[in-house]
Structures are given as structure tokens and as C-alpha cells.
Amino acid sequence: MSLLALETGEREIIEACRRGERDAFRVLFETHKDKVYSIALRYSGDESLAMDIAQDAFLKLFSSLPDFRGDSAFSTWMYRLVVNACLDHKRRSWRLAPLADELIAVLRAPGDCLNALLQSETRDRVRAAVETLSPDMRMAVVLRYTEGLSYDEIAEVMGCSAGTVASRLNRAHKALERKLSHV
Amino acid sequence: MSDWMDLRLAHSLTPLKAPDALWSRVNAGIGAATAAERPRATGLFRWGVPCAVAAAVVLLASTTTMELRPPHAAFVSNDSVAVEHWLAHEAGVAVPIRPVRDGQVKGARMVRRGVATVDYEVNGHLETVTVSCGGTVTVASNTGRNDATCKNCHSL
Numbered sequence: 001m002s003l004l005a006l007e008t009g010e011r012e013i014i015e016a017c018r019r020g021e022r023d024a025f026r027v028l029f030e031t032h033k034d035k036v037y038s039i040a041l042r043y044s045g046d047e048s049l050a051m052d053i054a055q056d057a058f059l060k061l062f063s064s065l066p067d068f069r070g071d072s073a074f075s076t077w078m079y080r081l082v083v084n085a086c087l088d089h090k091r092r093s094w095r096l097a098p099l100a101d102e103l104i105a106v107l108r109a110p111g112d113c114l115n116a117l118l119q120s121e122t123r124d125r126v127r128a129a130v131e132t133l134s135p136d137m138r139m140a141v142v143l144r145y146t147e148g149l150s151y152d153e154i155a156e157v158m159g160c161s162a163g164t165v166a167s168r169l170n171r172a173h174k175a176l177e178r179k180l181s182h183v
Numbered sequence: 184m185s186d187w188m189d190l191r192l193a194h195s196l197t198p199l200k201a202p203d204a205l206w207s208r209v210n211a212g213i214g215a216a217t218a219a220e221r222p223r224a225t226g227l228f229r230w231g232v233p234c235a236v237a238a239a240v241v242l243l244a245s246t247t248t249m250e251l252r253p254p255h256a257a258f259v260s261n262d263s264v265a266v267e268h269w270l271a272h273e274a275g276v277a278v279p280i281r282p283v284r285d286g287q288v289k290g291a292r293m294v295r296r297g298v299a300t301v302d303y304e305v306n307g308h309l310e311t312v313t314v315s316c317g318g319t320v321t322v323a324s325n326t327g328r329n330d331a332t333c334k335n336c337h338s339l
Contacts, residue, residue, distance in 0.1 A: 022210075022213070025213075026206070029206060029209060033201040033205055033206070034198060034199065034200050034201050035198070036201070037199060037200075037201035037202070037205060038197075038198040038199045038201075041199055042196045042199075051202070051204070051205060051208065054201065054205055054209075055205065055208045055209055055212055058205075058209040058212075059209065059212045059213065059216060062209075062213055062216075063216065122191075122195075123194065123195040124195075126191050126192065126194075126195035126196075127195050127196065130192070130195075130196065141192060141196070142196060144192075145189075145192040145193050145195075145196040146196045146197070146198055147198070173185070173188050176188060176191075176192070177185065177188055180188075180191070
């Protein structure tokens with residue numbers, strides 16, 4: 001796929017970004033910011049770290065746009081930047097602050113909100129379990145369930161075969177089932 | 184893979200909205216990165232331009248020196264001792280330059296290393312004597328009066 005094969009609007013924006021136009025980059029940012037941040041947060045499990053990762057990914061995007069040749073879809077290329085930014089960040093130590101926040105929320109919540117809080121806790125446990133997966137398995141899970149990518153798309157982003165993606169997801173499921181069996 | 188786990192993961196790992204503060208951070212990062220590149224350009228300017236100017240000055244000076252070489256190869260003086268000294272040290276010609284009767288030395292000019300001319304003004308006429316390395320003196324008067332020119336020195 002060449003750059004010409006991209007949608008007209010996206011191609012024009014990318015070309016404008018290559019010329020260093022900040023407004024064009026803002027458009028690109030607004031288009032993809034939620035996607036980038038979601039992957040970063042779901043992968044890291046830490047809002048502060050997710051901001052760092054997302055920032056790094058966009059700065060890398062800004063500096064690397066002249067290198068984008070259009071050999072792959074722009075979204076795939078951008079996913080790779082985010083994935084690499086995630087993998088480059090070492091995991092931070094487990095933080096107690098979110099648990100403290102949850103405890104305070106439970107204590108303050110009226111009775112009719114208890115069910116919602118329990119559901120929220122379940123989600124948090126699932127996310128916490130995901131965070132214990134190896135980086136490759138975790139990223140495959142995030143791309144699959146946060147972004148809804150197919151096995152082939154995940155394989156292209158992560159630079160491996162679809163079979164490897166299937167294997168990673170299968171192992172991730174088994175590991176998560178063991179960790180979440182009590183939920 | 185169980186549907187239960189699929190649902191759990193899909194429900195727990197939903198996409199999120201990025202905080203508004205993200206753009207501020209990205210924008211600031213771009214600004215910082217751009218600013219960080221400027222010193223490199225400034226550094227290039229700081230060193231590159233002066234170097235280029237210095238090179239141009241050296242080149243100009245060399246050219247000027249080469250162009251000024253002929254005038255520097257000439258020495259104008261009425262002092263025979265000074266002319267003799269100049270010939271010995273600048274032209275590599277060691278010959279005695281003596282005061283002349285009815286005239287005076289006007290200066291000398293290097294033809295090439297080891298060969299020079301000495302100008303005299305005698306009775307209102309300009310006479311030139313060619314001298315060469317080793318003290319050999321060849322009279323080449325431009326007045327056509329070689330004998331008279333010889334006598335400028337030898338008659339003393």
C-alpha cells in the first residue's frame with residue numbers, strides 16, 4: 001500500500017504533519033488519542049504511567065512521520081509505535097493508592113451503589129490479573145479486547161504470526177482463569 | 184477459550200477517553216524537542232559560520248598576499264646599505280652596493296630568488312643593473328650606457 005492509497009483526508013493530514021504543521025498534528029492527535037491512551041492504560045494499569053507512554057508514543061509519532069512510507073496502514077504503523085512505547089516502559093511497582101481509593105469509595109457509598117461497586121471491583125481484579133501476564137501475552141490481550149483487533153491484525157502489529165498470537169491468547173486465557181477462579 | 188473469560192476481558196478492558204491534559208503534555212514535549220534541536224542549529228551556526236568566515240579570510244589573505252608578492256619583492260630606498268641588506272636577505276643575492284657618483288641608488292627588485300635588479304638614478308637617468316647570486320654582476324643597463332653604469336661602482 002502506498003501513501004496514495006490512504007484515504008484522502010488522512011493522507012493530507014499526514015503530509016501536512018510532515019511539513020511540520022502543528023495544527024495538522026493536533027488533528028492526528030485528536031483522532032487517535034483515545035486509542036493510544038486506552039492501550040497504554042490497559043497495558044500498564046497505571047494512569048500516570050499511561051500518560052507517560054501515550055506522550056512518548058505521540059512524540060515518537062511526531063518525529064517519525066517523515067519515515068512513514070505507507071507500506072502498511074497508518075493505523076497499524078501507529079499501533080506499533082504504541083506497543084513499542086508500552087514495551088519500553090518498565091513496569092512500575094504495584095501501587096496501593098488505587099486500592100485505598102476503592103476502599104474510601106466503598107465506605108462512602110450508599111447501599112444501592114454496592115452492586116455497582118462490586119462490579120467495579122471485579123473489573124479491577126480482572127485488570128489486575130491481566131497486569132500479571134507477560135508483556136507479550138498482555139499486549140495481545142489488550143489489542144484483542146480493548147481495540148478489538150483480529151488475530152491477523154495483532155500479528156502484523158506485533159511482528160509475529162497469527163498462530164503465535166493465538167497461542168499467546170490461549171495461554172493468557174488459561175492463566176487468567178486460574179487467577180480469577182474465585183471471582 | 185471460554186466465553187466467560189471473553190466477556191470478562193471485553194467488559195474489563197474497554198477503551199477509555201484520553202485526559203485533556205495529554206495534549207498539553209504532548210505539545211510541551213514537541214516544543215521541548217524542537218527547542219532541543221535549535222541549539223544544534225545554533226551550534227552549527229556558532230561554529231560553522233565562523234569557520235567558513237575564517238576560511239574565507241585566510242583564502243582572501245592568501246590571495247592578497249600572492250597578489251601583493253611583486254610589490255613586496257621590491258625595495259625602495261636611497262640607502263645603499265639598506266638595499267644591500269635587502270638584496271642579501273630577501274633576494275638571496277650578496278653583492279656590494281656602493282654609493283655612485285652623480286647619482287644615487289633608488290632601490291632593488293627581486294626577479295626570482297637569486298636574481299635581482301638594482302635601480303640607480305644617475306644624472307637624471309634611471310639605470311638598472313641586474314645582479315645574481317654569488318656576487319656575479321651582470322650589467323644590463325636600460326640606458327644603453329653599460330660602461331657608464333659599470334663605472335658607477337668601479338670608479339669609486
